[in-house]
Amino acid sequence: MIRFFAVAFGLTWLLFPAMYIWGVGPWALVMMFTPALGVIAQGEVYRPELRARDLLVFFYPLAWVTSAVAMSALFATPEGPEAGVRYLFARLLNVPPEEVPKDVVSLVVTQNLLAPLFIPLAMVVNTFFAFGEEYGWRGYLTPKLAKRLGWVGASLAVGALWGLWHTPVLLLGHNYFTRFWWPSIPLFTLFCVAASPVLTWVYLRHGVWGAAAFHGGVNAFAGVYFLLYPPEPVWLFNPAGVMGVLGWIPLALYAVWDMRRGAAWRQPA
Amino acid sequence: MYEFWVSRWEIFVAALRFFVFYVLPLIAVLVVAAYVISRIYGKGWFTRRSVPILIGVLIFTFFVAIADSLVAPERVGFAVGGGRLVVDIGWWGVPSGKVYNLSQCMLDWVNASTVRIWKIGRGGPFITVGKITLMPLGVSGYGMVVHDSQWILVARCPDMTYILGGPGLSPEAVYD
Numbered sequence: 001m002i003r004f005f006a007v008a009f010g011l012t013w014l015l016f017p018a019m020y021i022w023g024v025g026p027w028a029l030v031m032m033f034t035p036a037l038g039v040i041a042q043g044e045v046y047r048p049e050l051r052a053r054d055l056l057v058f059f060y061p062l063a064w065v066t067s068a069v070a071m072s073a074l075f076a077t078p079e080g081p082e083a084g085v086r087y088l089f090a091r092l093l094n095v096p097p098e099e100v101p102k103d104v105v106s107l108v109v110t111q112n113l114l115a116p117l118f119i120p121l122a123m124v125v126n127t128f129f130a131f132g133e134e135y136g137w138r139g140y141l142t143p144k145l146a147k148r149l150g151w152v153g154a155s156l157a158v159g160a161l162w163g164l165w166h167t168p169v170l171l172l173g174h175n176y177f178t179r180f181w182w183p184s185i186p187l188f189t190l191f192c193v194a195a196s197p198v199l200t201w202v203y204l205r206h207g208v209w210g211a212a213a214f215h216g217g218v219n220a221f222a223g224v225y226f227l228l229y230p231p232e233p234v235w236l237f238n239p240a241g242v243m244g245v246l247g248w249i250p251l252a253l254y255a256v257w258d259m260r261r262g263a264a265w266r267q268p269a
Numbered sequence: 270m271y272e273f274w275v276s277r278w279e280i281f282v283a284a285l286r287f288f289v290f291y292v293l294p295l296i297a298v299l300v301v302a303a304y305v306i307s308r309i310y311g312k313g314w315f316t317r318r319s320v321p322i323l324i325g326v327l328i329f330t331f332f333v334a335i336a337d338s339l340v341a342p343e344r345v346g347f348a349v350g351g352g353r354l355v356v357d358i359g360w361w362g363v364p365s366g367k368v369y370n371l372s373q374c375m376l377d378w379v380n381a382s383t384v385r386i387w388k389i390g391r392g393g394p395f396i397t398v399g400k401i402t403l404m405p406l407g408v409s410g411y412g413m414v415v416h417d418s419q420w421i422l423v424a425r426c427p428d429m430t431y432i433l434g435g436p437g438l439s440p441e442a443v444y445d
Contacts, residue, residue: 018294026294036305045309093382101383132305 001042001144008038008136009165016168024172031169032129035136048139054210057202058123061217064198065224068239068247076237078228081109087230091177109227126216131208134199134215137162139208142200151200151259159196163189175240183235191240194248201255271442273415273435274346275396277338283395284338292334296327345398345413347433350443354424356412356431361399363411364429374426378440379403381418401432408432 011034019027039045069078085108090097137158145154163185170176170184178184195218203211222239229237236242300323307314315323341360348355352371359365387402398413408423410430418434422443 022290022294025290026298029298030294030301033301033305036309037301040305040308047309047311101380103383128302132302135305135309 001141004035004038004042004044004136004140006038007041008035011037012165012168016171019168019172024169024174028169028174029129033132035134035140035165036132039136039140042140044140046139048135048208050209051207054206055123055127055213057206057210058127058213058217058220060202060214061221062224064195064218064244064247064251065221065239067250068225068243069228071246072225072229072237072243075243076229079230081227082106084226084228084230085109087232088177088226091231091234122220123213123216126220127209127213128216130215130219131212133162134203134208134211138199138203138211142203151204152197152256155197155200155255155259156193158200159193160189162196163192166192176234176238177231178234187235187242187245188240191245191248194245194252197252197255197259198248201259204259270348270350271435271438272346272348273438274344275413275415277341277343280341280345280396281335281338284335286395288331288334292330296330347413347431347435349422349424349433349438354426354431356433358398358413363398363413363431367426367429369424369426374424374431377408377423377425379406379408379421379423381414381421381434384421386414403432 012031015027015031015034019025019031072078082105085105086097086100089100089105089108093100141161142151142154142158145157148154149157166174166188167185170188171180173179173181174184175188176184199211199214202214206213222244225239225244229243231238231241234241238244239247303314306312342358342365345358345360345363347357349371354367354369354371354374356363356367356369357365384403384406386397387404395416396413397415400409400411401414402409403421403423408430410423410425410432412432412434414421414432414434415436417436418438419436420439421432421434422438424431424433
């Protein structure tokens with residue numbers, strides 16, 4: 001596994017200067033393939049089967065977004081789409097929320113409401129890029145560790161490693177909008193640990209492409225949360241924040257329960 | 270009085286930045302993704318024959334990205350204020366050596382953050398020269414707009430509409 005870790009983590013950090021100088025942008029997409037490159041470097045390439053029905057798992061993360069919104073509703077009332085978009089723009093542009101032009105906010109809200117029209121494209125694109133990660137984390141590392149730790153233990157361990165692997169982009173403001181905001185690392189690691197059992201469960205039922213579709217769905221639908229809650233404070237009301245972590249809890253508990261009784265294992269790894 | 274001038278060298282650097290910021294990462298994503306899929310599914314896309322072709326395409330793309338900057342005028346830019354508007358670009362349909370009295374032109378100011386720039390001409394997001402359209406306003410004209418412009422000047426002069434933007438350009442900078 002040494003070569004896997006060296007490539008998955010090493011290449012990611014090699015990309016860090018490029019992302020720091022030129023912006024995260026497409027370099028983050030290159031980064032998403034480093035776990036798959038790690039498996040190739042390790043010389044343990046396998047060939048996951050791609051079945052069309054597994055791609056429908058792309059929609060499962062809507063359950064997580066719903067759960068995160070439900071958790072948030074326990075603490076605060078939703079503010080509606082304009083407030084969320086205004087806060088996001090304000091954070092990205094580093095200006096007070098009231099300075100974001102109303103026309104821009106309305107345009108983005110309309111674009112978001114039209115987003116379902118682009119779901120087929122989003123499904124293919126997000127699944128494809130998430131495949132680069134899932135091929136390594138779920139398809140290679142989780143079964144390896146599961147031999148020693150069991151599926152639940154392996155899920156938690158991979159979740160922690162997977163979260164820490166994101167460190168370079170987190171330091172550049174990914175998910176939390178602030179560069180070099182150190183709490184983003186433990187917070188996102190917690191997020192990944194909470195999400196990981198669900199991804200393992202999906203992997204066991206739908207294979208690597210299913211896990212990739214699920215991961216792609218998380219990336220695609222996370223923004224829906226902002227249509228109801230502005231990211232203020234960013235560590236709390238944020239799909240990658242405490243509310244997002246809490247949103248995973250019921251799903252992760254079900255996944256752990258199902259894996260413990262062995263029922264999730266309907267698909268050969 | 271506000272003046273903004275850009276040298277050929279600066280245009281070349283902007284073209285290079287565009288290549289490195291936008292084109293190179295996209296090529297990197299495509300190559301890495303294709304390599305991973307090729308290795309996993311045994312597609313054999315990366316062979317002794319295809320790799321040199323790929324490198325050739327990369328070099329060709331690089332030259333396409335920077336080519337026009339090599340033939341740019343030595344200096345392009347504009348000045349506005351003191352009752353006059355000077356446009357000296359001479360590239361991509363934008364005239365050079367034009368001097369107008371500001372009283373001849375109708376000036377409008379547009380906040381750059383509220384518009385998207387469509388262009389026919391050269392330039393990525395750093396230096397845009399040529400026929401420019403401000404959307405959603407639908408205002409068209411010839412000129413240049415540079416990254417970091419906060420204000421864009423739309424000058425409707427007798428023979429042409431100019432769209433000009435540069436760092437620090439603002440109504441105050443012109444009228445002070």
